Every structure is written in C-alpha cells, then in structure tokens.
Amino acid sequence: MTAPHISQDTTFRALVTEQHEDGSFSSSVRLKKISGLPQHEILIRVSYSGLNYKDALSASGHKGITRRYPHTPGIDAAGIVIESGSSEFTAGQEVIVTGYDLGMNTDGGFAGYIRVPAPWVVRKPDNLSLKECMIIGTSGFTAASAVYEFINHGILPGDGKILVTGASGAVGSMAVAMLAKAGYKVVASSGKPEFADMLKESGATEIIGRDAIDDKSGKGLLPPRWVAALDTVGGNALSTVLRSTAERGIVANCGMIASARLDVPVFPFILRAVRLIGIASAETPMKRRLEIWDLIGQKLKPDNPGKLSRSIGLGEIPEELDLMLKGRQAGKVVVEIG
Missing domain, CATH: 3.90.180.10 (Medium-chain alcohol dehydrogenases, catalytic domain)
Incomplete structure (x- = not known):
C-alpha cells in the first residue's frame, strides 16, 4: 500500500x-x-x-x-x-x-x-510517545535487552542486588532507571561522582566508584556482591564483576570502554555457574525485538x-x-x- x-x-x-x-x-x-x-x-x-x-x-x-x-x-x-x-x-x-x-x-x-x-x-509501542521512544532508543533498548535476559534467567527483585557499570552513560543510566522501575535493588558504578545525585534520582540504592570494580589481586573468585550485572566497560572491570557475582548469577556485557580484552579464570563459571552473555542489540530478531519493546512499554518505562x-x-x-x-x-x- x-x-x-x-x-x-x-x-x-x-x-x-x-x-x-x-x-x-x-x-x-x-x-x-x-x-x-x-x-x-x-x-x-x-x-x-x-x-x-x-x-x-x-x-x-x-x-x-x-x-x-x-x-x-x-x-x-x-x-x-x-x-x-x-x-x-x-x-x-x-x-x-x-x-x-x-x-x-x-x-x-x-x-x-x-x-x-x-x-x-x-x-x-503502546504506552510510549515518539519522543519517549527516542529517550529510550538504542541505548535503552540495549539496557532492556539485558533486563530481558535477567528475567528469563529467573532473577527476581528479592534475590539480591544488580550491578550496572558505566552507570552515568546512556546505556547505564537507562539500565539503572529500568531496573529500579522493575523493583530491583541497583548498585550503580560510575567514575563520575558529580552524577551520583542523578543516579540516586534514577533509582540506584548504592553508588560505587570505578576502583570498586578494578580488582588486581589475581584471585580466581571474590566475595559475592550481586546476583546479576550489566557491564558496559569490559576489561578488568568485567573480570572483577564476574568474579564477584553470586552463585548461578548472570552478567550481561555490551561494551568495552576500558578494554576489548577479558582476562578471567574459569572459576566463576565452573564453581558458581555464573553465566556471561553478550548483548548485541542492532540485529535483534524481530520477534524478540517486539517482546523487548513490549517489556519496556509495560514494565520498564521510567516514571518520568x-x-x-x-x-x-x-x-x-x-x-x-x-x-x-x-x-x-x-x-x-x-x-x-x-
């Protein structure tokens, strides 16, 4: 037509x-x-x-x-x-x-x-204006793709904290708001302390700096601190996040701001059954794409x-x-x- x-x-x-x-x-x-x-x-x-x-x-x-x-x-x-x-x-x-x-x-x-x-x-999508769709955009769709994985992995709001790295960026800040909207307790990691208030307003319950996810001890495992994480940083931050994830937790990665290389032992995977999943939103199949946009409109859209x-x-x-x-x-x- x-x-x-x-x-x-x-x-x-x-x-x-x-x-x-x-x-x-x-x-x-x-x-x-x-x-x-x-x-x-x-x-x-x-x-x-x-x-x-x-x-x-x-x-x-x-x-x-x-x-x-x-x-x-x-x-x-x-x-x-x-x-x-x-x-x-x-x-x-x-x-x-x-x-x-x-x-x-x-x-x-x-x-x-x-x-x-x-x-x-x-x-x-229903419940979203055109402008709200662009406030969300690819960055928000990427964040929602990670939340979609957390939900399908069986992570419930009462199971523990969820970490977001690079939390002051476009993907990270949207992830904080979406996770908070869905009822999760969110730990926001950012190297920009001037944006701490913004992250708290978005729903973060805890703010940590970059150094908190930059372990260089060489230990194969670290004390568990969260049940899931969305990492936008890569490199040693991702390694630290994986080694700090609780048993049967899930870590989604969508970025490599720090480094494209990952040096991590297999212990998080074979001793805690941690799952690492990549988020590549550009070529998301249409069926899943529509499911994620529906999830955004129905459950993840921030209040304002x-x-x-x-x-x-x-x-x-x-x-x-x-x-x-x-x-x-x-x-x-x-x-x-x-």
Missing part, C-alpha cells in the same frame, strides 16, 4: 558528515532531497532521533562503522510513515527504527526523512523518562558527539528533528 506521492524534489535538513582531502572529517547541517535517499520500501518523516556512541564514531570517520562519505549518521529514528511499499505499514502510522544498518551505511536519523527496508520498522534526557537541535549534534568521544557526556540526548 502506497501513500499519496511526495515529490522527489522535496528538500529537508540533515546533518551531513564529509571527508576532506587532508583526511579529516566535519559535520554540518545541509539541505538534501528525497531523491537522494536509498530506494527502500518505507519513507518516514522523522520527528526525533537520539545520540549514541556509534553516531560519534560515524561522524568522526570510523571506517569500521561507516565506509562511505558524505553520510548522515543517526542509528535511531522515530516518526510518521509518509510512503509505504509494504502491506505491513500505512501512511500516518507512528513508527520507530533502531539498529540494523541505519546511520551506519544507510543514511540515518539525523535528518527530516529516512527511507528504510520494511523489516527494520517497528510500530510505536524526560528527567533522564535533554533535547537539542540538529546544529548542536557535532559538539555533543565530540563530548561523547571525550567521555564527558552523561544521560541521554534527544534530537528534535521536526
């Missing part, structure tokens, strides 16, 4: 990252045409997007994320279907797109319009998600992405497109 035709000459504002002759990269707001979008089934007028670390990498020229420039980043988008070449969607529907190739090698959500394959599109975020316009994105690369950003930043 196709909506009324929109002119291919229609222009819209978009953030465009360009590569210069000297090899440097820069981003600025430009006018683009509908005709310049990829030839996919669903045309969406974007209302909101959100900042993610992959966007910062794409905008800085990371060829492991984006191979061709000029390019429009933005791995998240929420908006209204304008044209549909699929029977699954009709004009006027509110939809979201997170992950897949959006904003990587397919022009992304930092723009007035996107055109994407129908299998990437999700109808806006707006308090976890702040809004910016397209022109402010480059500065914010630079702060993200320097590790000086906290919480979620939503981009208001139109």
Whole structure:
C-alpha cells in the first residue's frame, strides 16, 4: 500500500558528515532531497532521533562503522510513515527504527526523512510517545535487552542486588532507571561522582566508584556482591564483576570502554555457574525485538523518562558527539528533528 506521492524534489535538513582531502572529517547541517535517499520500501518523516556512541564514531570517520562519505549518521529514528511499499505499514502510522544498518551505511536519523527496508520498522509501542521512544532508543533498548535476559534467567527483585557499570552513560543510566522501575535493588558504578545525585534520582540504592570494580589481586573468585550485572566497560572491570557475582548469577556485557580484552579464570563459571552473555542489540530478531519493546512499554518505562534526557537541535549534534568521544557526556540526548 502506497501513500499519496511526495515529490522527489522535496528538500529537508540533515546533518551531513564529509571527508576532506587532508583526511579529516566535519559535520554540518545541509539541505538534501528525497531523491537522494536509498530506494527502500518505507519513507518516514522523522520527528526525533537520539545520540549514541556509534553516531560519534560515524561522524568522526570510523571506517569500521561507516565506509562511505558524505553520510548522515543517526542509528535511531522515530516518526510518521509518509510512503509505504509494504502491506505491513500505512501512511500516518507512528513508527520507530533502531539498529540494523541505519546511520551506519544507510543514511540515518539525523535528518527530516529516512527511507528504510520494511523489516527494520517497528510500530510505536503502546504506552510510549515518539519522543519517549527516542529517550529510550538504542541505548535503552540495549539496557532492556539485558533486563530481558535477567528475567528469563529467573532473577527476581528479592534475590539480591544488580550491578550496572558505566552507570552515568546512556546505556547505564537507562539500565539503572529500568531496573529500579522493575523493583530491583541497583548498585550503580560510575567514575563520575558529580552524577551520583542523578543516579540516586534514577533509582540506584548504592553508588560505587570505578576502583570498586578494578580488582588486581589475581584471585580466581571474590566475595559475592550481586546476583546479576550489566557491564558496559569490559576489561578488568568485567573480570572483577564476574568474579564477584553470586552463585548461578548472570552478567550481561555490551561494551568495552576500558578494554576489548577479558582476562578471567574459569572459576566463576565452573564453581558458581555464573553465566556471561553478550548483548548485541542492532540485529535483534524481530520477534524478540517486539517482546523487548513490549517489556519496556509495560514494565520498564521510567516514571518520568524526560528527567533522564535533554533535547537539542540538529546544529548542536557535532559538539555533543565530540563530548561523547571525550567521555564527558552523561544521560541521554534527544534530537528534535521536526
């Protein structure tokens, strides 16, 4: 089913990252045409997007994320279907797109319009507005994917504490809020003490510093401190977390800010039956994707998600992405497109 035709000459504002002759990269707001979008089934007028670390990498020229420039980043988008070449969607529907190739090698959500394959599109979940979907976005979906694993592993709110590392970041802060909403006791680890109040307001019952998860004793096991953990840091932090997890606990990892290497003995796995699971949200199968978004809408949505975020316009994105690369950003930043 196709909506009324929109002119291919229609222009819209978009953030465009360009590569210069000297090899440097820069981003600025430009006018683009509908005709310049990829030839996919669903045309969406974007209302909101959100900042993610992959966007910062794409905008800085990371060829492991984006191979061709000029390019429009933005791995998240929420908006209204304008044209549909699929029977699954009709004009006027509110939809979201997170992950897949959006904003990587397919022009992304930092723009007035996107055109994407129908299998990437999700109808806006009940109990969430389009803006709330982008406050959650890929970072919140990643956090919720970990909570989904905890629940399926049988971890109940009364079983013990759950640790979140990198808790002041976009994934971590959302995980703290979601876990607290679901009734869990949350230990938030952050190397940014200035954000302790924010984490407490989000629902953390205990705040610890980075040094508390940086054990260098060489011990195969450490006293159990939590029944589950979401780690966004990697490296020795993840090793410490695993060795400090209680019997039959679960640790989910989705990041490697500290290091991509993991040096940990097998003792947590063979003596405590601790389970380590990776969280890779971009290619989540649609059935599970819908289950996780339903879980967010029904049980994990923070009471006041707006308090976890702040809004910016397209022109402010480059500065914010630079702060993200320097590790000086906290919480979620939503981009208001139109």
